[in-house]
Structures are given as structure tokens and as C-alpha cells.
Amino acid sequence: MSYAVVTLKKGEGRTLKAGGAWVFDNEIESITGGFTNGSIVLVHDFDGYPMGRGFINQNSKIRVRMMTRDVHQEINEAFLRMRVKNAWEYRKTTVDTSSCRLIFGEADFLPGLTVDKYEDVLVVECLALGMEAFKETIVKLLKEVLAEDGVIIRGVFERSDANERKKEGLPKVKGWIGEPYKTEVEIVENGVHYLVDVENGQKTGFFLDQKYNRLAMQRICKGKRVLDCFTHMGTFALNAGIAGATEVTGLDISDYAVSQATENAKRNGLEDRVIFRCANVFDELPRLAEAGEKYDVVILDPPAFTKSRQATKNAIKGYREINIKGLKLVKDGGYLATCSCSHFMTQELLAKTVREAARSAHKRLRQVEFRTQSPDHPILWAADESYYLKFFIFQVVDEK
Incomplete structure (x- = not known):
């Protein structure tokens, strides 16, 4: 079988050569031979050096996605x-x-x-x-x-x-x-039972990538008063409850998520200690602060505030705001868990944003640990899109 040949421009394909998986439309010098969108093509460097096989789609800015680096490998x-x-x-x-x-x-x-x-x-x-x-x-x-x-x-x-x-x-x-x-x-995950609705739940039904981050919080939350923000199905809240937290409140803007989380609390016999409320977290945290509420542990697991590089500046504002509001609710010596699931919010950028939030909230932070996504979501170096989840745990100390 003959394949169309995609030839890169001179000096392009840096990500591909470093081990990445994509060839973008603006990296291509020429395409020779017949093909249909979705079919397998050969990829050559500008000088004809074979770089592997992938499938092409002219509808997408990601013009070729690589399947193998072996130019002779049949995709069968x-x-x-x-x-x-x-x-x-x-x-x-x-x-x-x-x-x-x-x-x-x-x-x-x-x-x-x-x-x-x-x-x-x-x-x-x-x-x-x-x-x-x-x-x-x-x-x-x-x-x-x-x-x-x-x-x-x-x-x-x-x-x-x-x-x-x-x-x-x-x-x-x-x-x-x-x-x-x-x-x-x-x-059952980390000893917690959940009912997953694969048809109507978010994404594929459940967020598996936080599995071991939730487990790490069990140790932190034992015997503590906990606030879990953007709780979704109640995952962090229920891990806190099953670990022996004395009182857990979970907040989410979705009525459906809150009803699912409440059912999951009952499923684990935790409905007396783990309570869920429907609320806009951005509005609810200042209200709690004004009421004088304080927590031993505050968990911030927001949705991705940006899905594009262009929207990153506004996303930074969102992450800074929610971390300032969360920090103000942590007792002196308590703990903050905060994360981002956006690929474009890099580890360095998230750390800088949280540092600025701590300064604005007049808090000092001691890092307990930094974590990423569960190993079943492996990070392929040079394929930056595979690294998206950043998760910090801090001890929070009042400035004094």
C-alpha cells in the first residue's frame, strides 16, 4: 500500500523530535500523494528523513497525530x-x-x-x-x-x-x-463507595485523575472540620468523612451534583457528618467569612478556568480570587488543598498565583506536598497536553 507523504518545513517539528505526538498545520511544507481525512500518512523531515506514521485531518490545526515512530509499521x-x-x-x-x-x-x-x-x-x-x-x-x-x-x-x-x-x-x-x-x-475508590452514572455524569462519569490526591487528603482531614469547594460528586468530602473528619461541608453550584453527592454520603453511612449544599462558591466563601466561619481544612478543586492559551490571563484572576477567599477561611495552622486541571495553568503559574493570593490574604504558606494526576493518566514528556493536573497541599499560618 502506498501512503501520502507529509514533509515538514526546515526547522519545524521540534515537539515531534523531542517525543511529542502532534504535527501542526503551520509546520508542514508539502503533502504528496493521495489521501482522505483520517487516513494514515508518512511523516518526513524537510530532508526526507522518515519520522513515523500517523493519521491526517485537514479539518484540524493538529494536522497529523502520530501512531508510531516506525515508518515501516503497519497500523493493523x-x-x-x-x-x-x-x-x-x-x-x-x-x-x-x-x-x-x-x-x-x-x-x-x-x-x-x-x-x-x-x-x-x-x-x-x-x-x-x-x-x-x-x-x-x-x-x-x-x-x-x-x-x-x-x-x-x-x-x-x-x-x-x-x-x-x-x-x-x-x-x-x-x-x-x-x-x-x-x-x-x-x-469503590479509597474505601469510598460511589454510584457513577456513565450516561449523564460529567466527562465519562467520574473524575478518576484525583484518586491518590483524595487519598492523600484522608491523612490531613482526620479529626478536622473540612470545607470542600466545587465538590461535584462529593469525592474529597467523602474521603474526608471516611477518614474521620468531625464535620464536612461540600459546596457545588449544580443541583444534580449535590443530589448525587448526598446519595453517595448515604451510601457510605456518612450523611450525619458530610453535608452538601448548592451554592456558587465565589459568592458563598465571602458570606462564610463574614459569618466568622473557620475550617481546619479547605479544599479548592475548581473546574478548568481556561481551555485555551488566550484565556489564561482571565483564568489567573479566577484562581487568585478563589484562593484568596479560601485562605481567609482556614484557621491558623490549618490546611489548604488547591489545584488546577487546566493544561495551560502550568505548575509555575499556579504556584505564582497562589503565592500572590496568600500575600493578599495576609497568610504564610508551608508546602506539605505537590502532586499531579494519578499514574493511570501518565504524563508523556514532550507531549505537554498530557500534563494538566497540579495539586498543592499547604499548611496556612497567619502573619504574626
């Missing part, structure tokens, strides 16, 4: 099985696999594809045109590879309903791959 079922097998073996080594991310796109060398496992259910998100052709084959292979270890998958649901699909020229898709099944599944 055997190749996809190898990728799937490697991803599963890695998870078995690094994380609790009862519920985990099985495929993390570029970081697992399957660009544009996410697959999450919730006990015996898989949820698939495909955000790249070229991966559409391989999606169902990969699902089949995942089920086969897991079955070899005695893990039987009872159903697969697709949540390819993100707006990013439009950039690839793809329609949103939401529904079953294969036979329908009940889309609510109970999972």
Missing part, C-alpha cells in the same frame, strides 16, 4: 493489540485497576482516544477523526485482553459528546457500543 489489528496490551500491563503495575483510565490518548500512543473502566463497564471518548476507524476494534481488543486476566466487561458506553469533536469535523456521539446495559455502576 496486531499493532493495536500491542498498544492495548501495553496500556493494560502498565495499569496493573502502577494503580488499583478496579476503576481506572485504561487508555489516555497520546500518552498511551493512541491519540485522541480515552477509555475509562468502572468496575465491569467501559466508557469511550474519541476526539480525533483518524481514531474513529480504530475505535471499535480497540474496544474489542480491550475486552479480550482484560478477559485474559479474568476481567469480564459487561458493557461499553460511548461519551464522544465533547465540543472538541467539532474541530475535527465530527458529530457528537453518545450511546452504547454493542448491547445496552444499565448505565449506573457502583465503584
